[in-house]
Amino acid sequence: MQGVILTNEQYREVATHGSINFPIQYYLDDTLYFHNQTINRHWHPELEFALIQEGMVDYWIGGNKRTLEAGDGVFVNTRIIHGYEAIERALVPNIVFSPEFISGGNHLVFQKFVQPITFSTISGLFLNKKVKWQDEILHSLNIVFELMNSKDKTKELDLQVLMSSIWKTIYLHQESYENSPHSSNYYILQTRLQLMLDFIYKNYERKVRLTDIADAAKVSKSEALRCFKLGADITPVEYLIQYRLSKAKELLLNSEKNVTEIASHTGFENVGYFSRMFKKYYGTTPRSLRITSLK
Numbered sequence: 001m002q003g004v005i006l007t008n009e010q011y012r013e014v015a016t017h018g019s020i021n022f023p024i025q026y027y028l029d030d031t032l033y034f035h036n037q038t039i040n041r042h043w044h045p046e047l048e049f050a051l052i053q054e055g056m057v058d059y060w061i062g063g064n065k066r067t068l069e070a071g072d073g074v075f076v077n078t079r080i081i082h083g084y085e086a087i088e089r090a091l092v093p094n095i096v097f098s099p100e101f102i103s104g105g106n107h108l109v110f111q112k113f114v115q116p117i118t119f120s121t122i123s124g125l126f127l128n129k130k131v132k133w134q135d136e137i138l139h140s141l142n143i144v145f146e147l148m149n150s151k152d153k154t155k156e157l158d159l160q161v162l163m164s165s166i167w168k169t170i171y172l173h174q175e176s177y178e179n180s181p182h183s184s185n186y187y188i189l190q191t192r193l194q195l196m197l198d199f200i201y202k203n204y205e206r207k208v209r210l211t212d213i214a215d216a217a218k219v220s221k222s223e224a225l226r227c228f229k230l231g232a233d234i235t236p237v238e239y240l241i242q243y244r245l246s247k248a249k250e251l252l253l254n255s256e257k258n259v260t261e262i263a264s265h266t267g268f269e270n271v272g273y274f275s276r277m278f279k280k281y282y283g284t285t286p287r288s289l290r291i292t293s294l295k
Contacts, residue, residue, distance in 0.1 A: 017046050022156065023098035024163075026148035031055070031086040035281045038085040039092075040242070041232040046096045047118070048076040049166070051127075051141050055090030059083075060233070062123035073127035073138050075170060080123045081231060093145045101160070102167050113171050122177040125170070133169055134176075140166050192217040193231040196224060200236075204244050204267050210236055244268065245281050252290050259286045 017025040023046070031037035041060065051073040059068050061082050068074070068084075076082045078099060084092070099118050103109035127134045140162055147159050199216035200208070213236045214224035228236050248266040251257055260271050263286075268274035278286050 017044065017096040018098070018101075024101050024148075024159070025096050026145060027094050027096070029090075029092040029094065031057075031090045031092070036085065037087070037089070039083045040234070041081050041083040043079055043081045044096065045078055046098050047078055048074075048082070048094060048096045049137075049141055049144075050074050050076075050092050050094035051138060051145070053091040053093055055086055055088055057084040057086045057090050057092065059126070061126070064123065064126075066126045068126065071129040071138065073129075073134075073141060075125040075127065075137075077120075077122050077124050078118045082124070083233070095141075095144060095148065097163070102164055113167065117171065117174070122174070125177050133173060137166050137169055189227050189230060192219055192223070193227045196227065196236060197239075200240050200243055204240060204247065205265060206267060207269070208240055208267065213237075213240070240267075241277060242281065245278055248274070248278065248286065249282065249289070252286055259290075262286070 017023070029039060029050075031039070034040075052068050052070050054070055056067065056069045059066055059074055059082070061074060061076055062080050074082075099114050100110065102114050125134075127138055129135045129138055144159060144162050144166075147155055147162070152158065195217040196213050199213055203212070210221050210224065214221045217224065217227070219227070224236050228234055228239065232239065234242075244266045248262050248268075251262045251265065252259075255262075257265065259275070263271045263274035266274075268277075275285055275287075278284075278289075282289065284292070
C-alpha cells in the first residue's frame with residue numbers, strides 16, 4: 001500500500017519518534033510503499049541520519065539537492081524541511097532522535113557541543129562514502145541500525161556511546177555542512193508557506209480554491225505556487241488533496257462513517273473522484289482498505 005509521510009501544522013511530521021525515556025527511533029523506508037516512490041517534504045524537531053542501503057535517490061535538505069547512491073548518507077538538522085525521491089526502488093534505513101539523546105539540555109555537553117549546531121543556520125550534510133571521516137560515520141550508522149533492532153543487554157548504553165562518537169565527528173567538521181539560505185527572503189518564504197499550510201489544515205473540509213490558499217498569506221496565486229514549489233516541490237492544490245486523503249484514511253480506519261460520508265467530510269464533492277484519487281495515492285480503494293483493516 002502506497003502512502004505519504006503524514007504532516008501536520010507547518011509541514012511538521014505527525015509521528016512521534018521514540019519515547020520520552022528513549023527519544024530515538026529506527027525506520028527502514030522502502031520507496032515502493034510511497035506514492036511515486038517519493039518521501040514527501042517534511043520536517044521535525046528531531047535530528048536525523050539516513051543511509052542509502054539500496055538504489056539511488058535525489059535528496060533535498062532545505063534548498064540543497066544531491067543525487068545519492070548506495071553507501072552514501074545524510075545528516076539533517078532539526079526543523080529543516082527534507083525529503084527524497086527515487087526512480088527505481090530504494091531502501092533507506094534511518095534514525096530520528098532528539099538532540100537531548102546526545103546529552104541532557106541542562107548539561108554543559110549539550111550547551112557546548114549540541115546547541116551550536118542545532119541553533120545554527122546549518123541545514124545538514126550529505127555524507128559521501130569516498131570521504132574518509134564521512135565513511136567512518138556511515139560505518140558507525142550501520143552498527144547503530146543493527147543495535148536498534150537488537151536485544152543486547154547493554155543496547156541503550158552502546159547506542160549512546162556510538163551516537164556521541166558520531167556527533168563528535170560531526171561537530172569537528174562543521175565547515176563541511178550545507179547551510180540553509182537563511183536570508184530575509186528565506187524567512188519570508190517559510191512564513192508564507194506556513195500561513196497557507198495552516199489555512200489548509202483548518203479548512204480542508206470545505207471547498208477551497210487556489211485563490212483562497214494564496215489569500216491566507218496575502219500573496220498572489222503565482223507566489224503561492226512558487227512558495228510551495230521551493231518549500232515542498234508540490235503545488236498547493238496537490239498538497240490539499242494529499243492532506244484530505246490522509247484525513248480520509250484516518251476516518252476509514254477509525255470511524256463507522258461510510259465512504260460517501262467520508263468523502264464529503266474531507267472536502268471531496270464527488271465520491272467517484274475521491275475513490276480514484278485514493279487509489280492513486282494509496283494503491284487501493286477506500287472500500288478495500290476498510291475491508292482489509294477489519295480482517
